[in-house]
Every structure is written in structure tokens, then in C-alpha cells.
Amino acid sequence: MSDYLVKGMAEEFIRFTGVNSRQTIEEARKRHNLSRLATAALGRALTATIILASDLKNSGDLLTLRIFGDGPLGGIVCSAGNDGMVRGYLLNPEVELPLNDASKLDVGRGVGKGHLYVTKDLGLKEPYTGTVQLVSGEIAEDVAYYLYYSEQRPNVFNLGVLINPDGSVARAGGYLIEILPGAPEEIISTLEKNLGKQQSLTYQLQQGKQIEEIIQEVVNPYKIEIYVKKPVGFLCNCSREKLLPHLIGLYSEITDEEEIEAVCHFCREKYTFLGKEIKEYKEKNT
Ligand SMILES: [Zn+2]
Numbered sequence: 001m002s003d004y005l006v007k008g009m010a011e012e013f014i015r016f017t018g019v020n021s022r023q024t025i026e027e028a029r030k031r032h033n034l035s036r037l038a039t040a041a042l043g044r045a046l047t048a049t050i051i052l053a054s055d056l057k058n059s060g061d062l063l064t065l066r067i068f069g070d071g072p073l074g075g076i077v078c079s080a081g082n083d084g085m086v087r088g089y090l091l092n093p094e095v096e097l098p099l100n101d102a103s104k105l106d107v108g109r110g111v112g113k114g115h116l117y118v119t120k121d122l123g124l125k126e127p128y129t130g131t132v133q134l135v136s137g138e139i140a141e142d143v144a145y146y147l148y149y150s151e152q153r154p155n156v157f158n159l160g161v162l163i164n165p166d167g168s169v170a171r172a173g174g175y176l177i178e179i180l181p182g183a184p185e186e187i188i189s190t191l192e193k194n195l196g197k198q199q200s201l202t203y204q205l206q207q208g209k210q211i212e213e214i215i216q217e218v219v220n221p222y223k224i225e226i227y228v229k230k231p232v233g234f235l236c237n238c239s240r241e242k243l244l245p246h247l248i249g250l251y252s253e254i255t256d257e258e259e260i261e262a263v264c265h266f267c268r269e270k271y272t273f274l275g276k277e278i279k280e281y282k283e284k285n286t
Contacts, residue, residue: 005054005084006212007228010219013183014191017054018175018211019232021047024086025161026169027234031268036163038073038093040105043161044139045076046088047174050232051157052118052143053080062121069137071112072097077265084232087266105163111137116146140174147176154179156191156218160201171205175215187222194218236267243271248282 005019025043028034034042045065053063064079065088074091100106114134121127130150135141144157159174179188195218198204204214216224243262250260254275262271 003232005050005228005230005232006215006226007054008224008226010222010224011187013180013187014219014222015178015180016175016215016219016224017051018215019047019050019173020211021050021172021174021232022169024050024232024234025172028088029167029169031234032089032093034090034093035096036167037096037105037107037110038090039163039167039169040161041073041107041110041139042076042078042088042090042093043169043172044107044159044174045078045090046086046234047159047161047172048139048143048157049078049080049088050084050086051174051176053082053086054084056082056120056122058123059083060123064117064119064121065143066117066119067111067114067134067137067139067142068117069112069114069134071110071137073110073112076111079266084230085235086232087234087236089265089268107139108137111139113137116142118146118150147178156195158201160205162202162206171202173201173205173211173214175201175211175218177215177218190220190222191218194220234267236264236269238264238267238269240271240273244273244278244281245285247273247278248286250278251282254278 003021003023007017009015028042029039049065062079062081067076072095076090078088080086097106097109115131116134117129117131119127119129132146132149135145140157140159144155147153147155156177162171164170256276258275260273
């Protein structure tokens with residue numbers, strides 16, 4: 001099944017967004033040649049970015065999630081609009097680490113200590129950026145903390161990436177459940193009780209459950225109503241025209257017939273330019 005996002009409500013106080021993102025993460029894995037650890041880390045970050053960006057109001061708005069920790073994976077950068085299309089990369093895609101004490105991929109150690117930044121470019125003069133310290137580097141916990149402290153949105157945030165023995169992505173997804181202001185105590189305690197009984201999201205995805213079924217189990221006995229369902233995927237908006245301006249620094253070092261290869265950070269797409277294209281661009285634009 002193709003990847004998709006669902007949004008909806010349960011009662012009047014529970015708002016949710018869920019994403020099935022297996023193909024999106026598999027596309028990222030292939031493009032960036034990600035290790036297992038890097039697939040889990042970037043996969044969680046990409047899924048989180050789709051969820052956060054789905055709340056943007058206008059079609060040109062852009063949300064960028066940056067996770068800068070001191071761990072061996074290096075920085076992670078992902079961006080998406082509200083159309084469900086996401087792109088992203090991390091600095092050291094080849095890094096592997098031993099499994100953690102729970103026999104899981106050690107994303108927390110891979111990311112390390114540092115900060116998470118969420119930038120929203122809403123087409124105004126200055127983009128807005130919110131920052132929090134990383135709680136664990138496991139990403140879901142860090143994004144939950146960001147939403148709570150930076151945007152005052154009490155929430156449950158969960159992300160899961162399950163990897164096959166050959167390194168490909170078996171299942172991936174995530175969800176955000178928000179408790180809206182004025183919610184009766186009873187709703188909060190019901191959700192807390194349900195969450196206490198739940199297995200990890202990765203385990204539930206492995207059981208073949210769809211993301212909306214998993215959300216339903218968190219909010220039982222309240223019934224979920226889905227208002228939006230739409231496709232999501234990995235898509236980069238790079239182009240030759242956008243990359244060319246970044247190459248004018250090479251101007252003095254190249255000959256007309258020399259071929260320069262430029263690679264997009266976000267999607268690893270390769271573009272080839274002739275020296276004279278770069279020179280002509282510089283002459284026209286400086
Ligand atoms: Zn690209």
C-alpha cells in the first residue's frame with residue numbers, strides 16, 4: 001500500500017495526525033545509502049516532519065526540522081510543506097553502532113546531546129524558529145518535548161521504523177495525538193491508561209496494524225473520525241537552476257569546457273554543469 005497521512009478528531013478534545021511512511025523512508029534509504037542506524041534516525045525525523053508540516057496553513061509554507069547533536073550520525077535536516085512531500089538528509093549516513101540495552105538500534109547515542117530546531121517559513125519577512133534541548137536523541141521524545149514547551153501543545157508523539165534483515169524498510173510510521181485545552185481529566189487519564197498497556201509502535205507496526213488502528217487503540221473507547229486522508233512521499237524540489245547559483249565560488253578555478261558535478265544534499269540527485277555555464281551565470285548576476 002502507498003504511504004498516506006490521516007488527520008482527525010475523537011470526541012471534541014482529541015486531535016490526531018498519523019502517517020504510514022514505509023515507502024518514503026525506503027526511498028530515502030536508497031537515495032542516501034543509509035546504514036540501519038541512519039535509516040532509523042532519518043526515517044523517524046522524516047516521519048515527524050511530515051506530521052508537523054501537515055499543520056501548516058498555506059500551500060507555500062515550509063517547515064524545516066533540524067536535529068543537531070554531538071553523536072556520530074551528525075546533524076539531521078528535513079523539510080516539508082503541507083502537501084505531504086518531504087525531503088531530508090543526515091551528515092554521516094554510513095554510521096552503525098552496537099544495539100542498545102533493549103536490543104534496539106541506538107538512535108539516541110547516534111544523535112547524541114544537542115538541540116532540536118523547528119523553523120516555519122510562512123512567507124513572512126522572517127521565518128519563525130523554535131528550539132529545545134534534546135531529551136534523549138530518540139527523536140519522538142524530543143519532538144514531543146518541543147511541541148509541549150515551545151508551542152504549548154500537550155501531546156503524545158510516537159515514531160517507529162522497522163528494518164528487514166537486508167537493511168530495507170519493513171514498516172514505518174508515526175502519530176501525534178493532542179489533547180486540546182479544556183479536556184476533561186477523564187479523557188487524559190483514559191489515554192494514559194491505554195498508553196500504559198500499549199506495546200512499542202515498532203512492535204505494533206510489525207503486527208501489521210495500520211496507523212489509524214493504533215491511534216484508535218490509544219483513544220479507546222472514544223471513536224476516531226478521519227477528516228483528511230492524503231498520500232505522502234519523498235520528493236525533493238531541487239533543480240539545475242536552483243543549484244547553479246551555489247557554484248559561482250568556483251568561477252576563478254575552472255575552464256569553459258570543464259565539467260562540474262554538483263549533488264543535492266537533500267536527495268543525492270547529481271547535476272552536471274559546464275564551466276562556461278557557471279561563468280556566464282556569474283557575469284549576468286553579479
Ligand atoms: Zn534534491
